[in-house]
Amino acid sequence: xxxxxxxxxxxxxxxxxxxxxxxxxxxxxxxxxxxxxxxxxxxxxxxxxxxxxxxxxxxxxxxxxxxxxxxxxxxxxxxxxxxxxxxxxxxxxxxxxxxxxxxxxxxxxxxxxxxxxxxxxxxxxxxxxxxxxxxxxxxxxxxxxxxxxxxxxxxxxxxxxxxxxxxxxxxxxxxxxxxxxxxxxxxxxxxxxxxxxxxxxxxxxxxxxxxxxxxxxxxxxxxxxxxxxxxxxxxxxxxxxxxxxxxxxxxxxxxxxxxxxxxxxxxxxxxxxxxxxxxxxxxxxxxxxxxxxxxxxxxxxxxxxxxxxxxxxxxxxxxxxxxxxxxxxxxxxxxxxxxxxxxxxxxxxxxxxxxxxxxxxxxxxxxxxxxxxxxxxxxxxxxxxxxxxxxxxxxxxxxxxxxxxxxxxxxxxxxxxxx
Amino acid sequence: xxxxxxxxxxxxxxxxxxxxxxxxxxxxxxxxxxxxxxxxxxxxxxxxxxxxxxxxxxxxxxxxxxxxxxxxxxxxxxxxxxxxxxxxxxxxxxxxxxxxxxxxxxxxxxxxxxxxxxxxxxxxxxxxxxxxxxxxxxxxxxxxxxxxxxxxxxxxxxxxxxxxxxxxxx
Numbered sequence: 253x254x255x256x257x258x259x260x261x262x263x264x265x266x267x268x269x270x271x272x273x274x275x276x277x278x279x280x281x282x283x284x285x286x287x288x289x290x291x292x293x294x295x296x297x298x299x300x301x302x303x304x305x306x307x308x309x310x311x312x313x314x315x316x317x318x319x320x321x322x323x324x325x326x327x328x329x330x331x332x333x334x335x336x337x338x339x340x341x342x343x344x345x346x347x348x349x350x351x352x353x354x355x356x357x358x359x360x361x362x363x364x365x366x367x368x369x370x371x372x373x374x375x376x377x378x379x380x381x382x383x384x385x386x387x388x389x390x391x392x393x394x395x396x397x398x399x400x401x402x403x404x405x406x407x408x409x410x411x412x413x414x415x416x417x418x419x420x421x422x423x424x425x426x427x428x429x430x431x432x433x434x435x436x437x438x439x440x441x442x443x444x445x446x447x448x449x450x451x452x453x454x455x456x457x458x459x460x461x462x463x464x465x466x467x468x469x470x471x472x473x474x475x476x477x478x479x480x481x482x483x484x485x486x487x488x489x490x491x492x493x494x495x496x497x498x499x500x501x502x503x504x505x506x507x508x509x510x511x512x513x514x515x516x517x518x519x520x521x522x523x524x525x526x527x528x529x530x531x532x533x534x535x536x537x538x539x540x541x542x543x544x545x546x547x548x549x550x551x552x553x554x555x556x557x558x559x560x561x562x563x564x565x566x567x568x569x570x571x572x573x574x575x576x577x578x579x580x581x582x583x584x585x586x587x588x589x590x591x592x593x594x595x596x597x598x599x600x601x602x603x604x605x606x607x608x609x610x611x612x613x614x615x616x617x618x619x620x621x622x623x624x625x626x627x628x629x630x631x632x633x634x635x636x637x638x639x640x641x642x643x644x645x646x647x648x649x650x651x652x653x654x655x656x657x658x659x660x661x662x663x664x665x666x667x668x669x670x671x
Numbered sequence: 672x673x674x675x676x677x678x679x680x681x682x683x684x685x686x687x688x689x690x691x692x693x694x695x696x697x698x699x700x701x702x703x704x705x706x707x708x709x710x711x712x713x714x715x716x717x718x719x720x721x722x723x724x725x726x727x728x729x730x731x732x733x734x735x736x737x738x739x740x741x742x743x744x745x746x747x748x749x750x751x752x753x754x755x756x757x758x759x760x761x762x763x764x765x766x767x768x769x770x771x772x773x774x775x776x777x778x779x780x781x782x783x784x785x786x787x788x789x790x791x792x793x794x795x796x797x798x799x800x801x802x803x804x805x806x807x808x809x810x811x812x813x814x815x816x817x818x819x820x821x822x823x824x825x826x827x828x829x830x831x832x833x834x835x836x837x838x839x840x841x
Contacts, residue, residue, distance in 0.1 A: 325699040374739040390741035390767035392827050439733040443762050614695040634690035636713035
């Protein structure tokens with residue numbers, strides 16, 4: 253019986269039913285492009301010498317990776333992307349003011365339950381948090397889709413992840429996904445659609461679900477999906493103008509794989525260099541000194557992340573040898589955090605608060621020198637990603653990063669939990 | 672485009688990710704040769720100086736993990752890599768490489784069968800990899816025919832352009 257992914261692919265390829273492994277030619281609801289791959293899309297599209305795009309209203313374009321431009325080369329990338337938008341009459345153009353794509357796209361109403369969405373970014377899987385099937389593609393696939401209006405997909409098998417029990421305080425969505433990466437490895441869900449079920453789900457915030465789905469790619473998955481519930485509908489209210497139908501897995505859906513994760517026992521997780529799959533409980537890396545902490549990115553720049561960081565940092569100062577950079581994931585979140593006084597807490601604590609951009613996540617700024625160590629609430633710690641190939645990156649939750657910044661060494665955030 | 676490729680093997684380990692294939696900060700370089708000169712810089716900084724056109728990569732599992740940046744297979748193609756053999760490929764890299772016309776062959780335990788420097792002959796249509804140095808032939812997974820069409824056309828854009836021309840009766 254069909255899983256959520258199989259149902260969504262069936263609907264989008266006008267078929268009554270599809271099987272895992274089957275190749276389908278599917279209608280895509282929304283195509284997201286940012287400038288990092290967008291410039292290649294533009295160049296590739298020119299080669300086709302077509303006068304138009306198949307469905308320009310399904311395309312959403314924004315700048316978020318290198319914003320604002322910090323070199324002539326980047327400025328040319330931005331200019332080329334904007335010219336492409338104008339030439340092909342793409343009205344959903346948002347420039348660089350809204351923030352990071354994977355927060356902005358849902359905020360602006362381009363994600364809904366049951367949608368099939370692609371983006372020129374591997375973390376497009378984030379939107380599965382809303383019950384959509386969304387996945388990353390490269391520039392040529394994007395150009396093909398713009399030209400033809402459809403794209404081929406291989407229907408993935410589905411992997412059921414049961415989140416059992418309830419999530420303890422100071423344990424976050426980030427800890428859950430790092431734990432999954434440790435359990436199954438960075439290839440553990442290759443070509444599969446993760447479906448998250450279990451009693452812990454109903455209490456997970458949308459922010460946490462987005463963090464978890466965001467890193468589905470880090471275990472090799474094609475997509476990560478949560479079935480929509482009332483939290484989802486409340487989040488989407490007044491944002492989505494589209495009619496939609498919630499797609500649920502059948503109770504006897506067939507999964508290729510199933511795993512149980514016990515939330516009650518879950519400890520804060522830290523991914524050691526140089527892989528998200530290299531995750532261990534925080535106790536194993538406690539005391540390791542670091543030079544730069546980061547809270548931000550499409551993984552961890554949301555209000556839940558900023559609130560817990562502010563709770564830990566309030567009235568305190570970070571350790572004098574540590575830099576802490578905090579990046580709200582969108583303009584909307586930035587303004588909300590400002591209104592709630594969170595930005596002042598961060599600045600008073602000694603952190604640097606930046607505008608909404610990808611930035612530190614991939615070393616665009618906040619770059620690391622040889623020998624430096626970063627503790628990063630982001631999604632990847634591959635060698636050389638944030639700067640020198642002689643630097644080291646540890647991944648952790650915002651709570652862990654904030655707690656650690658106070659001491660200048662990796663710290664269990666539960667030390668700060670007061671009943 | 673010939674389905675038979677002969678070249679020298681370059682070996683890599685498991686989980687070779689797109690940040691080591693081409694670090695993000697180089698993606699703004701407009702000149703393809705200049706960008707490609709940074710391929711594998713974090714782990715093998717001299718790689719691009721030593722490689723010759725037609726050479727082949729044999730790696731461990733999950734080659735190309737990470738980002739959807741198409742520049743990853745693009746720089747490999749630009750420096751001359753003609754095919755990649757691995758037990759498995761990360762899914763976005765897989766599509767991107769085929770879209771650029773690079774044959775990918777899945778072969779379980781591939782790293783055990785080849786040493787760096789071996790000369791191999793690959794038939795991408797058949798999915799076979801012959802280790803000429805060690806005189807053994809292996810059967811990899813054959814690509815589905817619709818993906819072979821893309822490889823044979825030299826990439827997805829070339830395939831589409833051909834199709835558009837045929838439809839226009841040219």
